Amino acid sequence: MTVDILVLGGAHIDRRGRIDDETAPGASNPGRWLEEPGGGGFNAARALARLGLSVAMISPRGGDGLGEQVAAAAQAAGVDDRPFVFLDRSTPSYTAILERDGNLVIGLADMDLYRMFSPRRLRIRAVRGAFSAAKLILVDANLPAETLEAIAVLAASLSKPLLGIGISPAKVVRYTGCLGKLDMLFLNGAEAAVLAGSRPDDPTEWPQLLRAKGLRGGVVTNGPGPVIAFDDSGDYALTPPALEKLADVTGAGDSLCAGVTSQRVHSAALPLALRHGVALAGLTLLSDKATAEDLTPDRLAARLALVGEPRALSSQPSALL
Numbered sequence: 001m002t003v004d005i006l007v008l009g010g011a012h013i014d015r016r017g018r019i020d021d022e023t024a025p026g027a028s029n030p031g032r033w034l035e036e037p038g039g040g041g042f043n044a045a046r047a048l049a050r051l052g053l054s055v056a057m058i059s060p061r062g063g064d065g066l067g068e069q070v071a072a073a074a075q076a077a078g079v080d081d082r083p084f085v086f087l088d089r090s091t092p093s094y095t096a097i098l099e100r101d102g103n104l105v106i107g108l109a110d111m112d113l114y115r116m117f118s119p120r121r122l123r124i125r126a127v128r129g130a131f132s133a134a135k136l137i138l139v140d141a142n143l144p145a146e147t148l149e150a151i152a153v154l155a156a157s158l159s160k161p162l163l164g165i166g167i168s169p170a171k172v173v174r175y176t177g178c179l180g181k182l183d184m185l186f187l188n189g190a191e192a193a194v195l196a197g198s199r200p201d202d203p204t205e206w207p208q209l210l211r212a213k214g215l216r217g218g219v220v221t222n223g224p225g226p227v228i229a230f231d232d233s234g235d236y237a238l239t240p241p242a243l244e245k246l247a248d249v250t251g252a253g254d255s256l257c258a259g260v261t262s263q264r265v266h267s268a269a270l271p272l273a274l275r276h277g278v279a280l281a282g283l284t285l286l287s288d289k290a291t292a293e294d295l296t297p298d299r300l301a302a303r304l305a306l307v308g309e310p311r312a313l314s315s316q317p318s319a320l321l
Contacts (some may be wrong), residue, residue, distance in 0.1 A: 001132050003080065004053040005266050006317045009041025009115070009140030009165065011059040011074070011083070012092035016250060017317060023099050034305055036289060038094065040165040041289050043254035046077035046279060048219065050295040051262050056080040056130055060113045063087030077291075082130065084121065089113050091278035093140075096250065109168070114142045119150035128154075132224070136161045136265045138257070141171035152178035161264065165257050167193035183218040184211075184231065186257040192220045204227050204313050207235040217262035217270075219260060219277065221253060228313075229260075229274045235313035240278050241306045243285055251291055256281035259300070271310045279303040 042057065047141040049055045056073065061067040061083040070091060074081035092114060096107040114141065121127060131137065137155045139148060141164065148164070155162040164185045166172040172191040179195070193199040196209040206220045207230035217231035226237040259280030263273035283292040283303050292299070 002054075002135070003056045003130075003133070005045075005048055005055050005136050005261065006130050006134035007041045007045040007048075007055060007057045007059075007138045007140055008093070008117075008143065009059060009138075010039030010111070010142035010167070011042035011045075011061065011070050011081075012039045012094060013069065014038030014250065015093060015095040016058050017095075017097045018102075019098065019100055019105070021100060035181070037070045038251065039092075040142065040167050040254050040257075041138065042070070042074070042079075044138060044140075044258040045079045045293050046073070047255050047258035047284075047295060048262055049078040049292075050171045051258075051297055052299065053262060054080070056082055056134065058082045058084070058127065058130065060116050061262055062089040062090075062091035062113060064091055066091035066093065082126070084117065085114065086116060089116075090241045098250075100150065110230045111142055115144055117143050117147055119147050122147075122150050122154055125242065131158055133157070133160060134160060136163065136261065136296060138165070138261060140165040141167040141176070144279060145174035145177060148174055149177045152181035156181050157232065163257070163261055163264070165254060169194045174310040177216045180214040180216065182215065182217070184219065184260070185215055186253060186260070187218060187220050187224070188253060189220060189222055192218075194222060204235070204237060206230075207313070217292045219256065219274070221256065221281075227256070227274065227278055229270055229310070236310035237313055238274050238278055238308070240282060241308070243282065245286065251289070252281045252284045255284035255291065271312075274310050275304060276300070279307045282306075 016034045019029045045055045045057045057079050092111045094109050097105040101273045137160050161183045164182050166187040206228045219229045226239045229236045256277040259277035260273045263276050
């Protein structure tokens with residue numbers, strides 16, 4: 001059966017502690033605790049499924065109660081969940097402490113199980129069948145570098161578009177060996193700086209720096225500042241509309257990826273896809289969950305009406321200037 005998008009990457013438990021008052025480092029801080037299924041790939045997969053796309057997800061998981069929570073969340077969102085279950089292992093988790101305004105203080109990733117997703121698992125008949133049946137492949141950097149490289153080779157052999165999520169500055173380097181095979185990589189400024197080797201004073205220089213490293217297309221976020229995007233059609237900047245409030249930054253980048261991917265799977269031009277990404281990220285920033293659980297195509301369309309048109313930074317890709 002054909003699916004729109006095959007996602008390979010993180011599907012685990014997110015735990016977030018929210019500090020109620022001004023953060024006091026090195027001291028006990030009153031706050032609240034939230035636990036929910038998450039992970040870069042999983043957040044994007046759920047958003048895509050809620051938008052009506054057919055989505056399959058492959059990810060390692062432990063044989064424990066946390067793994068059952070992830071499976072239940074996948075089913076509730078309409079994701080075709082196809083995990084590798086290791087009965088004697090614990091499901092990965094990510095624990096974050098957030099300031100009162102929703103910004104991250106520190107995070108701890110217990111992700112050792114993802115090492116079990118080795119390249120040899122791509123030789124499993126069901127996995128290869130999933131690749132053949134998908135229109136587009138989406139990965140995240142929770143997977144080992146050698147697995148990301150093997151996925152890139154397999155996707156290229158099948159002429160499948162391949163998109164990636166950066167996840168973190170520490171993990172984004174796992175794409176180094178396959179940057180040239182990615183059609184698009186979703187990054188924040190810190191992740192982009194690790195790949196580029198420096199951070200430009202002017203964010204509109206991101207396309208030139210990242211193309212120099214072999215990346216053909218990418219999207220770089222800058223908090224409330226302009227989102228920079230590029231592919232072989234050109235370079236673009238889009239400033240997100242102001243938010244009524246900021247509930248939580250968790251998952252916003254994954255949602256931006258989902259919004260863009262929801263259009264790229266249908267070969268939409270980058271400016272239109274970027275508007276959808278910014279709109280969906282805005283809905284997630286307004287939610288206290290890692291995905292907007294009440295997301296529908298109609299809600300996204302209403303938010304899209306608030307998002308302006310991207311500004312073209314050049315008539316030709318910057319690498320050609």
